[in-house]
Amino acid sequence: MNMEKTVEMYRKMLEIRLFEEKVFELYGQNLVPGTIHLYAGEEAVAVGVCSNLHKDDYIVSTHRGHGHCIAKGASLNKTMAEILGRKTGYCKGKGGSMHIADFNIGVLGATAVVGAGIPIATGAGLSIKLRRTDQVAVCFFGDGASNQGTFHESLNMAAIWRLPVIFVCENNLYAMGTRQTQVMLTKDIADRASAYGIPGVTIDGNDVLAVSQATEEAVLRARSGDGPTLIECKTYRHKGHSRFDPAAYRPKEEVEDWLRKDPINRLKRHILQEGIISDSGITEIEKEVTRSVDEAVQFAKESAFPTPESALEDVYV
Amino acid sequence: MKEITYREALREALLEEMQRDKTVFLLGEDIGQYWEGAFKVTKGLAEKFGVERVRDTPISESAIIGASVGAAITGMRPVAEIMFGDLMTLAMDQIANQAAKIRYMFGGQAKIPLVIRTPFGGGVNIAAHHSQSLEAWFMHIPGLYVVVPSTPYDAKGLLKTAIRDDNPVIFCEHKLLYPIKGLIPDEEFTIAFGSADVKREGTDVTIVATMFMVHEALKAAETLGKENLSVEVVDPRTLVPLDKKAILRSVKKTGHLVIVTEDCRTAGVGAEIAAIVAEEAIDYLDAPVIRVAEPDTPIPFSPTLEKFVIPNEEKIIKAIKRIV
Numbered sequence: 001m002n003m004e005k006t007v008e009m010y011r012k013m014l015e016i017r018l019f020e021e022k023v024f025e026l027y028g029q030n031l032v033p034g035t036i037h038l039y040a041g042e043e044a045v046a047v048g049v050c051s052n053l054h055k056d057d058y059i060v061s062t063h064r065g066h067g068h069c070i071a072k073g074a075s076l077n078k079t080m081a082e083i084l085g086r087k088t089g090y091c092k093g094k095g096g097s098m099h100i101a102d103f104n105i106g107v108l109g110a111t112a113v114v115g116a117g118i119p120i121a122t123g124a125g126l127s128i129k130l131r132r133t134d135q136v137a138v139c140f141f142g143d144g145a146s147n148q149g150t151f152h153e154s155l156n157m158a159a160i161w162r163l164p165v166i167f168v169c170e171n172n173l174y175a176m177g178t179r180q181t182q183v184m185l186t187k188d189i190a191d192r193a194s195a196y197g198i199p200g201v202t203i204d205g206n207d208v209l210a211v212s213q214a215t216e217e218a219v220l221r222a223r224s225g226d227g228p229t230l231i232e233c234k235t236y237r238h239k240g241h242s243r244f245d246p247a248a249y250r251p252k253e254e255v256e257d258w259l260r261k262d263p264i265n266r267l268k269r270h271i272l273q274e275g276i277i278s279d280s281g282i283t284e285i286e287k288e289v290t291r292s293v294d295e296a297v298q299f300a301k302e303s304a305f306p307t308p309e310s311a312l313e314d315v316y317v
Numbered sequence: 318m319k320e321i322t323y324r325e326a327l328r329e330a331l332l333e334e335m336q337r338d339k340t341v342f343l344l345g346e347d348i349g350q351y352w353e354g355a356f357k358v359t360k361g362l363a364e365k366f367g368v369e370r371v372r373d374t375p376i377s378e379s380a381i382i383g384a385s386v387g388a389a390i391t392g393m394r395p396v397a398e399i400m401f402g403d404l405m406t407l408a409m410d411q412i413a414n415q416a417a418k419i420r421y422m423f424g425g426q427a428k429i430p431l432v433i434r435t436p437f438g439g440g441v442n443i444a445a446h447h448s449q450s451l452e453a454w455f456m457h458i459p460g461l462y463v464v465v466p467s468t469p470y471d472a473k474g475l476l477k478t479a480i481r482d483d484n485p486v487i488f489c490e491h492k493l494l495y496p497i498k499g500l501i502p503d504e505e506f507t508i509a510f511g512s513a514d515v516k517r518e519g520t521d522v523t524i525v526a527t528m529f530m531v532h533e534a535l536k537a538a539e540t541l542g543k544e545n546l547s548v549e550v551v552d553p554r555t556l557v558p559l560d561k562k563a564i565l566r567s568v569k570k571t572g573h574l575v576i577v578t579e580d581c582r583t584a585g586v587g588a589e590i591a592a593i594v595a596e597e598a599i600d601y602l603d604a605p606v607i608r609v610a611e612p613d614t615p616i617p618f619s620p621t622l623e624k625f626v627i628p629n630e631e632k633i634i635k636a637i638k639r640i641v
Contacts, residue, residue, distance in 0.1 A: 058391065091424030101423035108390055109423050113414050119380040120415060123387020123395075130342060130369065130393055137387070153380035160375070314425035315459050317483040 003276045009051050009208050010271060011285050013043040013264050016067045018293045019076055023066070023083055023097075026297065027243055033085050036097050039067035041206075041238035044263035045170050046071035048211025049138055049231075052219045058106040058124045058137040060117040063098040064170075064237075065110035068140050073105045076296035086303035093306040094314065106135075114175075115148030117141060118167070122154040125163030125228070136164045136222040144175025146189050155230065159196040164222035166215065169232045170205065176241045177249045190232035198228050205233025206263040209270070236261070318502055324495040326469035327358045327434075330476035331396065333505065335366055338394060341480055342370040344381060345398030345434075349373035355400045356436060356495050378407035382433065386416050386485075389431040394480060401447045402437035402489065405454075416485040417460030428483040432476070438491040438529055438579050439616045439627050448616035448623075450580040452527070455487040456556050456589065462486045462510060463556040467531035469499035471554055474508030482510070491528045491579075510555045513563035519549035522637050523567040525590055526550060526577040530628055534577050537633040546641060556586060564590060565598050572603035575636050577628055582610040604640035609633055 020038050027036055039046070042064075050059065050071035061068040069079060074090070082089025083097045090100050101109030108124060111117045121139030128135045145151060146169055158165045169189050173180050186192060193200025199221070203210045211233055218229035236258035240247035247255075271277055277285075321329070335341045343362065348354045349371050350363040363371035374381050378399060385395040399405050405412065412433065419427045439448035455463045462484055466472040472490070479486040516531055517538050526534035531552045538548035551567050553560055568574050574594055576587035587608035594606060609628045617623055 060387075089424070091422060091426070094424050095422045099422045101426055103390075103423075103426045108387070109419060109427070111415065113410055116383070116410055116415055119383020119411065120387040120390075122380060123384035123389070124391045125387070126384050127388040127391040127393045130388070131340075150379050150383060153375070153377035154383065156375055157377060157380045157384060314421045316462075317420065317428055 005051060006209070006267070006271060006276055007285070009047050009212070010264070010267050011289060012047045012071055013208065013267065014285065014289045015076070015292070016043045016046065016070050017264055018289055019070060019080070019296065020066055022293050022297055023080070026084070031301070032083055032097070034096055035242045035244070036083070037064040037242050038237065038239045039064050041258065041262065042170055042172060042235045043067055044208035044211055044267070045168065045205045045233045045235055046140070048208040049166070049168055049215045051212050052215045053136070053138065055105055057135050058108050058121070060108050060121040060124070060137070060139045061100070061110035062117060062140055062142065063110065063112040064142070065098065065100055069100045069102065069107050069110070072107050074100060074102050074107055076292055077299040078102070080296040080300040081303045084300045084303070085305060086300055087306035087310070088299070088303040092310065115141060115145035115150040118145065118148070118150045118154040121165055122158045122163060125158055125165035126161065128164050129161065134223050136166060136219055138166045138168055140168050140170060142175060143169065143171040143173065143180050143189060144178070146192065147183060155193070155196045155198065155228065158228040159198045162225060162227035165228040166218045166222060167228060167230045169230065170235055171232050172235050172237045174241070174250070188232060190230055193230040198230060200230040200232065202232045202234065205235030206261045206266060208263055208267050318500045320498050320500055321469055322495065323469045323472050323497050323499070324356065324358055326473035326501060327476055327490070328360065328362070330473045330480070331359065331362060332365070334477055334480040335362070335370065340392060341394045341396065342372065343396050343398065344372040344374050344385065346374055346376055346400050348398050354398065356492065358434070359398070378404055379411055382408035382411035383415065385431050385433070386411060386419065386429065389429045390419065390427045394430045396432040396434060396480060399433060399435040402435045402451055403446050403449055405435055405451060412461070413458050417458045421460060429485045430483045431485045432479045432488050433486070434488045434490060436490040436492045438493060439623055440493045440529070442618060442620055442623060444618035445615035450578070450611070452489055452556055453580050453585045453589070456586065460485065461557060463489065464510070464554070465489045465527045465556055466554060467494065467528050467552050469497070470501045471508060471514065473501055474506050475554060477507045478510060481507070489528065493529045497532070508554065511558035511560050513551055513553045513560035515549060515563070515567070516552045517548065517550040519547035519571065521547045521571055522549070522573040522575060522641060523571045524548060524550045524575050524577055524633065525553065525564055527553060527556070527586065528579065530577040530579055533628065533630045534633055536630040537637070540630065540634060541637060546637070548637070561593055561597070565594065568594055568598050569601045572601055573640050574602065574606045575609060575633065575640070576606065577609045577633055579611060579627060581613050582608055583613050585610050607636045607640055609636045
C-alpha cells in the first residue's frame with residue numbers, strides 16, 4: 001500500500017471521528033435539532049472504500065451517513081452547518097444529519113429509508129453504463145437493509161446488466177436493537193451474492209487496509225465492465241443506534257472487545273510500527289484535523305438559520 | 318392533420334423524444350423486443366433503438382423506479398413503464414420518498430427528469446388488482462407532477478413535455494383510451510403543464526372530468542344538449558399543476574359544477590377540485606357541487622358489478638339533473 005495513501009486514510013478517519021465527537025458535544029448543548037446517528041467505530045469502511053474512488057464516482061449513503069460523505073470529500077463546514085439546520089448547509093437546512101448530499105463530488109445523497117438507496121445506486125450504475133463513462137457507483141447500507149426487498153431486486157438487476165456498482169454492506173451486527181442472528185440465518189451477508197451470480201467477500205471492516213484492498217478489486221472489476229460486487233464489512237458502532245439509545249441490548253464484553261478493535265488506533269499502530277510517519281507526524285495530523293473541525297463548528301454556529309419562507313422553495317425545478 | 322390512436326400518439330412521443338435526445342431511454346417489464354408492452358405502446362421501439370435504450374426489466378417495480386431515480390439524478394432521462402397502475406404500490410417508497418423528495422431534501426441540488434407511465438382505470442373486467450385509479454395518491458405528494466391525458470392529441474403533447482421536464486412526472490394512461498382515435502397535427506407540438514382544455518363549451522353546467530370520463534362527459538353533454546341544456550366540459554389535462562383558473566372561470570360562468578372522475582370518491586380528485594371551488598368561487602354557485610366517482614369499493618370483476626361502480630354517461634346525466 002502506498003504510504004501517502006495510508007496517511008491520508010488516517011487523516012480522513014480521524015476527521016470523521018473528531019467531527020462526530022463535536023456533533024455529539026453540540027447535541028448536548030442543544031445546538032443540533034432532531035436526532036443523530038453516529039458513525040464512530042465504522043470509519044474504516046467509508047474511508048477504505050472512498051480512498052479508491054475518483055471525484056466523479058458516485059456514492060449513495062444512509063441515515064448514518066456523516067462518515068460516507070466526509071470520506072468522499074464533503075466539506076466539513078457545509079456538513080456541520082446542515083446538521084445545525086443552517087442555511088449555509090449542504091441542503092440549506094432542508095435535510096439535516098440524515099440527508100447530506102453533494103452532487104458536485106458524486107455524493108448522491110443520504111436516504112433515511114432503510115434499503116432505499118440500493119436501487120438508486122443501481123440506477124446510477126445504469127446511467128454510467130448508458131453514458132459509457134468509466135465511473136463507478138458505490139452503495140453503502142447496513143445489515144438491516146440487506147433484508148429489504150430492494151436489496152434483492154437491485155443486486156439481481158445490477159448483476160444481469162453487469163452494472164459498475166459496488167454494494168458495501170456495513171454489518172455492525174445490529175439493526176437498531178435487533179441482532180443479526182434474530183433476523184437471518186445467514187452468517188455472512190456476502191454469501192447472498194452467490195444467489196445473484198456475483199462475487200461476494202466478507203472482510204474485517206475495522207481494517208482499513210483490508211477494506212481498501214477489497215474495494216480496489218471491486219472497482220477494477222466494475223470499471224472493466226465485469227459488473228457488481230458485494231463487499232460485507234464486519235464492524236461495530238461505538239455508540240447506540242441514535243442519540244438517545246444507550247445500547248443496553250449489547251453485552252458489555254462485546255462492546256469492550258470491539259472498542260479494542262477501534263479502526264483508528266489500529267491504523268495508527270500500523271503507521272508507527274511501519275515507520276510510515278513518526279509520533280510527531282501523527283500529532284501534527286491531529287492538530288490539523290482538530291483545527292478544521294473547530295473551524296467547521298465556528299462556521300456553522302455563525303451561519304444564519306434559513307428564512308422560514310424558504311421552506312416553500314425547491315419542491316419543483 | 319392526421320388521425321391516430323392514443324396508443325400511437327404515445328408511441329410517437331416516445332419515438333420523437335428518443336430521436337431528439339440520446340439521454341432518453343425506456344425501461345419496464347415486457348416493454349422490449351418480445352412483448353412490446355402489455356398495451357403495445359412501445360411496439361417497434363426496441364427494434365428501432367436497441368435493447369439498451371428499450372430495456373426489459375425483471376419483475377422488480379421498486380428497482381425499476383429506484384434505478385430510474387438513480388439514472389435521472391446522474392444525467393439520463395428515463396421513461397419507466399409500470400405495467401398496471403395498481404402495481405405503483407410496489408414502488409411507492411421510491412416514488413413518494415425518493416423521486417418526489419430528493420430535490421427538496423437536498424436543498425435543490427438535484428434534478429429528477431423522470432417519467433413514470435402507467436395505465437389506470439377499469440372497464441375491462443380484470444378486477445381489483447388491475448383496474449383502480451390512484452391519481453389522487455400522487456396529487457398528495459409534493460414534488461410530483463400528475464398528468465391525465467384523455468385524447469391522442471393531449472397524450473402526445475403532454476408526454477413530450479413530461480420527458481423534457483426536469484421534475485418527476487406520473488403520466489397516467491387509461492386502458493380504454495388506447496384504441497380511441499383523434500386528430501393530431503403533422504408538425505411537432507407540445508402541451509404545457511397546467512393548461513386545462515375546454516373540450517366542449519356550454520353555459521348552464523360545468524363538468525370537470527378526466528381521462529376516460531371526459532368521453533362519458535361529452536356523451537352526457539351531447540344528450541343533454543338535445544334537451545336544451547348547455548353543458549361545458551373542462552378537462553384539466555394535468556392534476557398537478559392544476560389549472561384552477563380555467564375551472565373557476567367555467568364555474569363562474571355556469572354556476573353549476575359536477576366533477577366526474579374514476580377514482581374512489583373519498584379524498585379523491587373530485588374532493589380537491591370541490592374544495593378549491595368552495596374556497597374561491599362559492600358565491601358563484603347556484604347549487605351544491607356534485608361528485609360522480611367510484612363508490613369507495615375495490616373494482617369488482619363481474620361485468621354487472623363493475624358497470625355498477627364505474628361512472629358513465631347515465632350517472633353523469635342523473636347527477637346533473639339533481640342540480641339544474
